[in-house]
Amino acid sequence: MSICNSVVPIKSHSGAISYKAQSQDEDALVNAAAHLHMVLINKNGNSLEINFNSSVIRYELLDTLEFTSDRKRMSVVVKDCENGKIILMSKGADEAILPYASSGHQIRVFADAVEQYAQFGLRTLCLAWRELNEDEYREWSLMFKEANSALVDREWKLAEVCQRLEHDLEILGVTAIEDRLQDGVPETIDTLRKAGINFWMLTGDKQSTAIQIALSCNFIAPEPKGQLLLINGRTEDEVLRSLERVLLTMRITTSEPKEVAFVVDGWALEIALRHYMDVFTELAVLSRTAICCRVTPSQKAQLVQLLKGCEYRTLAIGDGGNDVKMIQQADIGVGISGREGLQAARAADYSIGTEFRFLKRLILVHGRYSYNRTAFLSQYSFYKSLLICFIQILFSFISGVSGTSLFNSVSLMAYNVFYTSIPVLTSVLDKDLTERTVMQHPQILFYCQAGRLLNPSTFAGWFGRSLFH
Structure with a gap:
């Protein structure tokens, strides 16, 4: 020792x-x-x-x-x-x-x-x-x-x-x-689940250890509210039979209120990803919760890539060097800076403090505000550019397509710097809902997940407004 x-x-x-x-x-x-x-x-x-x-x-x-x-x-x-x-x-x-x-x-x-x-x-x-x-x-x-x-x-x-x-x-x-459970972990997982977020635990721990940790932090529900399905085997045939059994159970219980999760170890996962990718992919789509134990850093990255291929938006969070590949593979990487070092935090898109519970605020508050502001600013940028372009196009017909500009250079410069800057500043500081309201009602995030503020229909609306104005 x-x-x-x-x-x-x-x-x-x-x-x-x-x-x-x-x-x-x-x-x-x-x-x-x-x-x-x-x-x-x-x-x-x-x-x-x-x-x-x-x-x-x-x-x-x-x-x-x-x-x-x-x-x-x-x-x-x-x-x-x-x-x-x-x-x-x-x-x-x-x-x-x-x-x-x-x-x-x-x-x-x-x-x-x-x-x-x-x-x-x-x-x-x-x-x-x-x-x-x-x-x-x-x-x-x-x-x-x-x-x-x-x-x-x-x-x-x-x-x-x-x-x-x-x-x-x-x-x-x-x-x-x-490995003592941090404060606020069960509450954070429960809140983010209400926001429509699925959870996968990817760990190098032993299967029994991973299951006990998952139970203690409300990652999975104990019987009879929840059901835990095991995927195991040392040969291809054993793993295939286990996958088919779990997949059949998942299909049957999808409409039931019972929470169903599956557990797979690194050995069985390696066989599944190599030989039975289609079956495992279908299982990944059906499951809201999964525990993958004894997995290597490469397998963590493979699973993230698999979920991205199923058209999921993925967020990976970790605190150690073994999580770097997974964090970099995900759409959004979050690193926890703590006693495990700063490798994960340096490789991530976002870094939070030493506690997992900070993820709730990062997603529900900062994530939602960022989405709202990005959706407005990206479409507003097109709107103000199209607005002045349409005016110039109409004037070109009136002037006999002479190439003469309706506005002088100073006015064009002031258009972007002064005339159209107030909505940008307003949107950056605007909060449609208070932080407390968002934290207490995580279901609000469904509106963002559905893409209601940024999609072809909203873009067409901004295009039409610029033409009308």
């Missing part, structure tokens, strides 16, 4: 140690180890120092096997400076660690612990280690350096080389981290 991470310890003038971490999970694990008297006190280049019960243990960091969304685990190779032992330490998702345990391990015990923690909505990680002999490490290190310097298929070669080392692991235990 204190060694296998990318955390950087920072020592203050008073001697207190704080940690700078790329993820909240790593920060929580390092602080938990510190509470257990295993304190990471220094990380300088390839040197690590751990304070354990007032004695300093030094390690040399030989190699770091970075976490990727495909491998779902991270490993480090360290050398104990006291006895010279070379140790591989790994942490990751249960399906990325437990299958590679050495024979004779009671894998079922750890798998049950993971499932039990997941039922409480906790995010789980498995910890493992293995001692390496020098010859084995020396041979592997040469392959690792060669793969790391490859110019073609570098990621694939690195994953293959890492796999050669991460086997016969001794499972140390399972950790569980509570």
